[in-house]
Amino acid sequence: MSKLWWLGLLVFALLTVSIGCSNDDDNGGTNSTNQAPVIDSITCDNDSLIEGHLVTVAAWVTDPESENVTYSWSCPEGGIDFVTPVSNSYMITTCCTVTGEMFRWIVVAASDPHNATARDSLRLRLVPAP
């Protein structure tokens, strides 16, 4: 009986620690009041991207704690080369020959120093070179 009681106590203690840890993780691990950045909008300086030309996409982000935000850009379908980053924006071009009108998602993830992350995307039109 005594062994069973100790075993029950051990399980309870482990569960308590485990629940406590997961709560910390949910709040970013280091700061329980931290909030993820907010992406207000993503813009492109041109209606469409002509093959071999450059356009600039930008993410307009605010962080509730006014902390530094880092950006991670991607194009999950492929077809885009990310050329030069400038602060909250990126100059991009087509990576391959564009044989007809097509569309690509440009995705940005904005993260604060606590790794709280917000994501948003922009649908970009690609057209062949004239």
Added chain:
Amino acid sequence: MRLSACLTMLVFALAASSTSAQNCCAPTVPQQGVMGETATLPQTLDFALHYEYLRSRGMYQGPDKIHDPYGTETDWHRVTATVSYGLTRRTSFTAIAPWVTKEKTRYLGASDITVLKKGDGLSDVTLLGRYSLIVRDFVNYHELSIGAGIKVPTGATDLESLGARIARELQPGTGSWDFTFMGSYYRGYELVDFYASISTLLTGEHEGYKFGNRFSFLVQSSFHVHKRLDVSAGFTGSMVGTDSYDGGPIHGTGREQIWFTPGLNLGIVPALLRLQLTGELPVYQHFNEAQLGSDYNLRASLSYSWFFGENED
């Protein structure tokens, strides 16, 4: 024997007549050479180190070379370690672990910018089991085997450069669990060997993206010109399906290619340590829409067999 000599001559003649065909190829390659020509003998461990250089230049649309205003170039280097173990007379297992370095450059004339992208790291590991229907041994140089394997997504798919994820084609891994099935036939004679294999790769999906399925083949013959030197020639080819994202096709993917593959096989220590040098010259290609082609591929393989059994009959 007379038939085998005729087949060998046919392979060489076909190869010689088709090397002057048009130039091509995308920077991906079938893996048959890495999978091993034959199943590993029982109670034997085979170790091999393969180096591949894939040099791509020129843009193609369908079968035709087209003008590439961006001078797109890619150079891929791949070092692959393989370990094979012969469990029984009929059963063997192979692990294939590649390390890749991929570089791509494009010149944007309108902006006078050269875009250089690079990805490197451990690629996807393949585990392959093989079963011999006709068993090769130390006296019978005849083998028919089938195999099945799984490609484990061990390679990174999220490498970034300056805050942007590099293109999927430059990532070391594909992120998907893929399945491969193969069959191979080998016949060895005193002066010549024949080898043929087929394999297929059924690809899985990762983050909504699916690389095209692939079918590959290899037919090859080698002459024993010296007790330590073989000269080989053959053809290898592949058909790759169109990639897709969220079920929709990705433009500029999917192709068919055939290469001529001349080579040398040097027995540094006969039956134990050998060096293989192989070139790949494209003889036929057909790309869906516009894709990058290549000049040539080079391969070098160093393999060592460690027999630790007792019944060397």
